[in-house]
Amino acid sequence: MASVRRVPESKISRFIVEETMKDWMDIVESDVVIVGAGPSGMTAAYYLAKAGLKTVVFERRLGFGGGIGGGAMQFHRLVIEEPADEVLSEFGVRLKKVDEGVYVVDAAEFMAKLASKAIDAGAKIILGVTVDDVIFREDPPRVAGVAVEWTATQMSGLHVDPLFISAKAVVDATGHDAEVISVAARKLPELNISVPGEKSAYSEVAEQLVVDNTGPVAPGLYAAGMAVCEVKSLPRMGPIFGAMVLSGKRVAELIIHDLRKS
């Protein structure tokens, strides 16, 4: 067996710092910022990056997948219904048909392949970073970026100012809390955003409603995934995930259309 190459500690550090800084220099001026690496956020990232838009996903945790990994009460199988099976097939996720137009997938495979596809398409997924504010410009009125902070720093309670990231579009894919839109609603009352909260479960209708209501809540600020239920007061749906990927795909299509117009 060939001997293992010897790499001095200082070089390890230099390579990491240099390459990280190069990435951040690129990220600070993005086309699209997606907040949350759950199913809706990563699906959106895939389609946006595939369309040639510079797309970054900020994820608070040190792993991607959002609610996928927890499955249903931590059971590792999730339900997908048509036409989302076509999107999952595009990601290479294996589907087991259990009923007409209904499939189950493996949770770990689903999140791994989704992330892999988004990254291969050119999206950057940055882990351990929390978005804690939105940037707004008044003329014309629109959201223009976000403020980011290390999650670990946020958790420490230390007083540290964030960095700013500019973007032409920001997607709230933060799930049940709709965190970014909630911040915008609180800090920018002139945007007239309200966050009434989601309703009790009604899976049969919620899936279609989420997809239909995916879209902008203010110029440049979009809701995808469960954040849509929070903002539009829609019922939740639990461990059926078709609408999450379809919502991610739809928000990407809307943003691609809107940015081509402007």
Ligand code: 48F
């Ligand atoms: O919750 P999550 O999976 O969002 P989603 O794409 O999918 C919802 C489903 O998982 C499930 C469901 C389906 O029927 O009900 O719940 O709407 O992923 C949201 C991700 O956003 C991260 C969070 O850690 C999670 O991985 N996140 C939340 N707030 C922030 C954030 C923030 N302020 N900054 C960065 N990441």
